[in-house]
Amino acid sequence: MRPLRVALADDEPLARTRLARLLREAGCEVKAELADGPSVLAWLKGAPDLDALFLDIQMPGATGLEVAVELADCRTCPPVVFVTAYSEHAVRAFEAAAADYILKPVSAERLAKCLARLGEGGPRRSEAVGPLPQRFPVKAGEGHVFLDLKRTSHFEVETEVVWAWAAGSRHRTAWTTLAEVEAAFPGAGLLRIQRHLLLRPEAVLGLKPLEGGRASVRVGEGLDLEVSRSVTPRLKELLGL
Known part of the structure; x- marks a missing residue:
């Protein structure tokens, strides 16, 4: 099987570097390491072929949740996985059709479970959302x-x-x-x-x-x-x- 192609965004350099390392160690191909919401949206305009997008929630310019809202109508955008230190954002994350929600500090074991689900051939984000939530x-x-x-x-x-x-x-x-x-x-x-x-x-x-x-x-x-x-x-x- 080909490696999962992923991108990630986190405004904390150490956290960004650590997550990228864990993803590579898990066999993923990391396509981009970004520092804020606007950078994510600008980079995605190039229509990269991704299997998952890992987003911190608290970021300057646009939060991870705001980025997810911007991507809501995108039919080619990948599933979003939120990575954050704050558990209180979980409800809003899943309202934004998150594929997963991982608390910091990210462990290799927890990340492996997330990647296993993503690698099972699940639908892309737009297909997973289905009907508008009621x-x-x-x-x-x-x-x-x-x-x-x-x-x-x-x-x-x-x-x-x-x-x-x-x-x-x-x-x-x-x-x-x-x-x-x-x-x-x-x-x-x-x-x-x-x-x-x-x-x-x-x-x-x-x-x-x-x-x-x-x-x-x-x-x-x-x-x-x-x-x-x-x-x-x-x-x-x-x-x-």
Whole structure:
């Protein structure tokens, strides 16, 4: 079998060198060793033939997660493996369709398991993603439960915490910005009705005009949201009004 062709990115020179050495010792052909997110995106424009892309999450310019979002619609891009010292990014990593998630310091044994899965002839990243995700994790005690997007009325951000509203209750997600929610569901038709509110139009039960061209929408029993003047015409159009 031919060796796996891989590239890696890490802004820490020692960590980058160590990972490259471990990959070569495991029999991989390392095509590139990059130092930040923008370098990864620029290098990938040359359409290199890769079997895997190993990304640190915390990098300058663009994080590994942001790079993965940029690659979401790329049909020739390789599977992404995140390598990081921070376990709290795991949920967001798998939301970005990561093929694997390895904690630093990387051990040869853990890396071997990852490479074995990649070498089993699995699909490329675009094929592995499948349909757009319709569920997402929220905190539940010490663990997580999964909410269905179709049961979610809207998302609200407060002090870098995104809350998902479902059945009149709010649930804490792993996201920190509404832009991350939009990136997770690019084809869901979510609409930013206020700077801090992201609405699923299908969840609207009623709409009431307000002064100044604004509107109020009902998304649950006793739960009304104000829509900005600039967005109200678009929402009415989506609702057939």
